[in-house]
Amino acid sequence: MAVFRRLATAALGLAIVAGVHAADAQQNIRQALGKLQSDLVIEQIEPSPLEGLYQVQLKGGRVLYASADGRYLMQGYLFELPEQGSPRNLTEQLEAQGIAREINGLPAADMVVFKAVGERKTHITVFTDTDCGYCQKLHSEVPELNRRGIEVRYLAFPRQGPGSHGYNTLVNVWCAKNPQEAMNQAKARQEIPAASCAHPIDKQFLLGQSIGVNGTPAIVLANGQMIPGYQPAPQLAKLALQAR
Secondary structure (H helix, E strand, C coil): HHHHHHHHHCCCCCCCCCCCCHHHHHHHHHHHHHHHHCCCCEEEECCCCCEEEEEEEEEECCCCEEEECCCCEEECCCECCCCCCCCCHHHHHHHHHHHHHHHHCCHHHCEECCCCCCCCCEEEEEECCCCCCCHHHHCHHHHHHHHCCEEEEEEECCCCCCCCCHHHHHHHHHHCCCHHHHHHHHCCCCCCCCCCCCCCHHHHHHHHCCCCCCCCEEEEEEECCCCCCCHHHHHHHHHHHHHH
């Protein structure tokens, strides 16, 4: 996303502007972000826990911070340092909430789902590429996750982009008569018969990029926490059950 590249390279300060009404602050910030990047989708602007600083939640969960007059923007982590207990990363918590809303709101019909055995205790959502070695390793452990009561939901993330071998394989999987069996075959490095349909591969690839996925497997827990990369089934199951 262009705005993050700009913010990462610019020397941006933070000005706390007192006496600005909340509604005016929201308008100021929206106008400023519109000038910076016109296609930004802002989901919510509200005061942050730090007085005078506003938190801006973008579609996909990303969070920016802004002064009330919209003149200053900041991208980074806001921590709470309580007198007792461990520091809390407030930015990560807020981003996870936005990611959870985005991911958990997707229709199951657009995913390739491997259901839990018996009682479903929780679910994980995995951005996958069938050509990815660690994705194949994770898939071999899906039955173990299912036995532990964890539903595994796949979204497509062809790392090489549209038109690549991975992209075409994912299309064939999603368009197969039995997507679960096609996924099993693809993850076993077997060629899948060509198929075509109205598929969500491109949309899911863009969604992954918007929430910060840059490799596979990228695992999203039920609470929106993201785990970049493969985790062994026992360790992943523990994290997933803690996040339900």
